[in-house]
Amino acid sequence: MQNFINAYSWVNIHYLLEGLWITLEVSAVSIVFSYILGAILGLIRYINVKYLSAIVGFVIDLIRNLPLLLIIFFTYFGLPNIGIRLNPIWSSILAMTIFESAMLAEIIRSGIGAVDPGQMEGARANGLTYWQAMWHIVLPQAQKKMIPTIVSQFISLIKDTSLATIIVLPDLMYHAQIIYGQNSNYILPMFVALAVMYFVVCYMLSILSHYLEKRLA
Amino acid sequence: MISIVANHWQDLLYGLGQTLLCSILALFFSLIIGSLFAIFEVVPNKFLRIIARVYIEIFRNIPLLVITMFFYVVVPMFFVKVNGFTAGTIGLTIYTSAFIAETVRSGIQSVDPGQMEGARANGMTFSQAMRYVVLPQAFKIVIPPLGNQFINLVKNSSVLAFVAGFDLMYQGNTIASTTFDTLNSYFVVGILYLVITMPLSYYMRYLEKRLD
Numbered sequence: 001m002q003n004f005i006n007a008y009s010w011v012n013i014h015y016l017l018e019g020l021w022i023t024l025e026v027s028a029v030s031i032v033f034s035y036i037l038g039a040i041l042g043l044i045r046y047i048n049v050k051y052l053s054a055i056v057g058f059v060i061d062l063i064r065n066l067p068l069l070l071i072i073f074f075t076y077f078g079l080p081n082i083g084i085r086l087n088p089i090w091s092s093i094l095a096m097t098i099f100e101s102a103m104l105a106e107i108i109r110s111g112i113g114a115v116d117p118g119q120m121e122g123a124r125a126n127g128l129t130y131w132q133a134m135w136h137i138v139l140p141q142a143q144k145k146m147i148p149t150i151v152s153q154f155i156s157l158i159k160d161t162s163l164a165t166i167i168v169l170p171d172l173m174y175h176a177q178i179i180y181g182q183n184s185n186y187i188l189p190m191f192v193a194l195a196v197m198y199f200v201v202c203y204m205l206s207i208l209s210h211y212l213e214k215r216l217a
Numbered sequence: 218m219i220s221i222v223a224n225h226w227q228d229l230l231y232g233l234g235q236t237l238l239c240s241i242l243a244l245f246f247s248l249i250i251g252s253l254f255a256i257f258e259v260v261p262n263k264f265l266r267i268i269a270r271v272y273i274e275i276f277r278n279i280p281l282l283v284i285t286m287f288f289y290v291v292v293p294m295f296f297v298k299v300n301g302f303t304a305g306t307i308g309l310t311i312y313t314s315a316f317i318a319e320t321v322r323s324g325i326q327s328v329d330p331g332q333m334e335g336a337r338a339n340g341m342t343f344s345q346a347m348r349y350v351v352l353p354q355a356f357k358i359v360i361p362p363l364g365n366q367f368i369n370l371v372k373n374s375s376v377l378a379f380v381a382g383f384d385l386m387y388q389g390n391t392i393a394s395t396t397f398d399t400l401n402s403y404f405v406v407g408i409l410y411l412v413i414t415m416p417l418s419y420y421m422r423y424l425e426k427r428l429d
Binding site: 068198 | 278283294295407
């Protein structure tokens with residue numbers, strides 16, 4: 001018990017929260033980038049450009065079927081071989097964006113596909129061009145359907161950010177490792193703190209996602 | 218790339234074997250545990266339902282790495298010494314079982330409730346109706362999502378690299394750091410992962426289409 005009281009000193013908790021902040025920051029930046037990239041890729045997949053859509057589809061499949069850890073290693077240790085050097089934060093963001101935009105592209109493509117085709121036809125019949133109809137009519141409806149799914153992708157991104165500790169991203173997991181590395185009595189308390197912190201953040205988001213699912217449906 | 222394969226094919230093959238072994242073991246156990254909790258969630262017993270809910274919510278919302286490291290770092294301090302492979306497999310099993318429980322539960326709930334009622338009306342007990350009528354239908358529905366869980370499992374098994382589980386990712390890292398040819402080492406490892414996951418993911422897509 002004494003270990004727990006000592007381990008949860010203000011300094012340590014503060015240090016953990018700093019790590020949690022990095023975790024959230026990296027995940028949030030990555031999800032924004034991947035949403036933009038994923039929307040473009042998903043749209044290319046959806047509108048079926050000759051050759052281009054097939055190639056994009058294949059690349060998306062490749063990335064979706066690779067472990068995120070491999071992509072993280074690749075961006076941090078692999079890219080310097082061709083002269084691109086990034087610090088841990090940016091290489092994590094790059095890796096997460098590559099991985100997550102492939103995931104989101106599939107979600108966005110099926111989201112657009114789930115919008116009633118009558119909406120597009122109606123908009124076209126009312127004189128909108130294809131892109132006007134897409135932008136003003138179809139995409140907003142698709143987006144509404146996809147928001148809960150995107151929130152749950154965000155949850156898995158927050159969890160996956162912990163993998164980037166291996167390239168010394170100073171996230172929650174890494175900060176906990178530093179604290180228990182200094183004092184082995186703190187190992188158990190730190191794991192409890194890790195579990196609680198990740199759980200609280202992810203569980204709150206998953207409640208949000210359920211709520212949105214009900215609200216937007 | 219060719220020189221890496223030529224010089225290190227034994228390590229790579231061993232890693233591939235460990236990755237597959239770990240994934241299959243974890244799949245087997247998490248199917249059992251996951252289905253168990255899925256059934257707990259649909260039985261008319263509040264206590265079991267709460268247990269299942271708590272288990273699923275906890276392990277779905279904690280990173281796999283934290284669970285795995287817990288078994289690698291904390292458990293040996295208090296109980297038995299666990300090697301990396303075992304710790305990784307246990308972590309993967311627990312993490313995946315929570316997702317499988319969710320998948321199987323939604324499968325069970327998507328079976329028409331009339332099936333259960335009909336079976337009960339014909340004199341079967343709840344567990345008989347579950348076992349002979351509902352579950353077989355539910356499993357048919359959940360095969361594609363379960364396949365996707367297996368793909369995730371194979372990808373997630375790269376977490377073994379953190380705990381010296383000698384899996385594909387770990388071997389790839391070792392090769393990368395001994396040859397300094399990081400780019401090509403990771404390419405080779407990536408291709409080996411794709412050899413497992415790509416055919417599976419195309420097969421699951423085909424099954425999904427056929428079920429529709």
